[in-house]
Amino acid sequence: MKYPLLVAALLIAGCAAIVPTAKQHFDLQAHRGGRGLAPENTLAAFSNAIDLGVTTLELDIGLTADNVVVISHDTALNPDHTRDANGNWLVAKSGAAVRSLTLAQLQTYDVGRLNAASNYGKQFALQQPRDGERIPTLASLFALVQARGAAAATVRFNIETKIDPNKPDETAAPEPMVRALLAEIDKAKMADRVTIQSFDWRTLALVGQLAPQLPRAYLSTARTLKDSRWTSGLDAAGFASVPQLVQAAAGKGTGPVIWSPAYADLTPAVIKEAQKLGMKVLPWTVNQRADMLRLMDWGADGIITDYPDVLRDLMRERGLSTPPSGKASS
Template identity: 85%
Template sequence: MKYTLLASALLLAGCSAIMPTARQHFDLEAHRGGRGLAPENTLAAFSNAVDMGVTTLELDIGLTADGVVVISHDTSLNPDHTRDASGAWLAPKSGAPIRTLTLAQLQTYDVGRINPASNYGKLFALQAPRDGERIPTLASLFAQVQARGADAATVRFNIETKIDPSKPDETAAPEPMVRALLAEIDKANMANRVTIQSFDWRTLTLVGKLAPQLPRAYLTTARTLKDKRWTDGLDAASFASVPQMVRAASANAPGPVIWSPAFADLTPEVIREAHKLGLKVLPWTVNQRADMQRLMDWGADGIITDYPDILRDLMRERGLSLPPPGKNAS
């Protein structure tokens, strides 16, 4: 009996060394709703991601001329995936800034398909078109998810404020954008399901003052870290590492803090350092399976990807807990 128990224990130990340990909170984020699969930042894309089963819908917001919070990565209409009321593609570099258009004007444009002649179209050639999709309001996304009830009750939102401090005339200023965003979150009673992220850390400082319990994600690239306009005045040269800089920037509020770097900037050592400082690490935008595997091996807390289907399959193979698929999933 003792030999049998010992052999069983050794077998289990050996299995645990080669089998992944299930983690309940790996964050599967659909970048712009999963733009590898459906038109970016549209209600169709977000619905598709919920159907598939993701932890979080990642999206970007801006303000219209009449102060409505809308979902768009671009600060101006993008000719790569925008057609006018007649169905014609916008001419290159002709897209009007979103802040100069009212919601009614914005709704005349179709963003349900990529221009196949564009470089962007070639990059996402397998994206399924959804003709007739409009740039949605944030309120309409919240309403869509709420209407699904228990089907989408656990889905979170990672919302990026699209502001470029080096081009202040292109968007609303940080404070009106943050206040409008927080008002929409409160109106929909979604505060417990939202993270606010930004490359422009001024907006995260404001969130820390106005809604200190909200999770904040500090987006970074090598370029923005070198420019104090992006880091709310912090000088990267004054810190031994980026995690230490993020920790210092986030010290003004008690809410959870995430470091969200370009994935190529990560190493196992810097992820461990971030964790020791109490930061979660959520890299962007990871589309290759091999890169996903490596980051998971290194201990990333989640991944932002254009292809949530690939990441979901990889999570399944590793025995990770999967977010439930929606009722419309096959």
């Protein structure tokens, strides 16, 4: 009678070994605060993402004319979601550069809804408008998260420096931008919750020198990889793979390294290669369920998405540990 029991025990153990356990550290990142749900890069979007429950708030920063760090994906005011003080949509193809405006001037514009007549507005037709939202300062986002207390105690920030090496006059130069960003992070005592990311790897090299403990995420597309101005002078053609290029750019003895490619550039093999080299893989911007599921199957360490609600549901279905919901705890 002992042998059947032993066999049964072995079968149970074997089955348990092949059932996936909950993955505790899958990084659910709300792209621009979750622009599929609320106006991008606004305090309303970030608050909504905290209520929903995300691991990380993904955002972009630039500098104003008076050197204030503000949250904006565009280097110039975007007519697709910007209205002037009279409530009129900007009519020019591109508004004034963020760098050319003081904070006071910048905050006269309303970025709380999409222009439904624009192609961009049609792309995110389900976004809920929040009239009166302004382009926020990074300091105000840190203050919002601190004010939420326990509801946002574990939320992280993935902050992109919006800078183009081919258009040096559109933004601040890499060093003043990085120094201003690091000063805001230090002032808010948020260093242990921040990752800095960029397509312009010069800024990441500076972060490695000035704040080597901070995680850095190397953003890439097929276009930027073809131009060494984006890769801090490195020629991608001289490397066997992009993960090896990222490893060379990051150097040794610094903080955690992340590779964030366009999701269509990934394969299971290249994800595994990057992870073997010691880096995490966090693709952007993944909005379709089928793509999310495929990347989860391939072993991505997280996903950056405009629809964190969809990804959260899929994580739950897969038995992955989900971040706490701020709404439930507030």
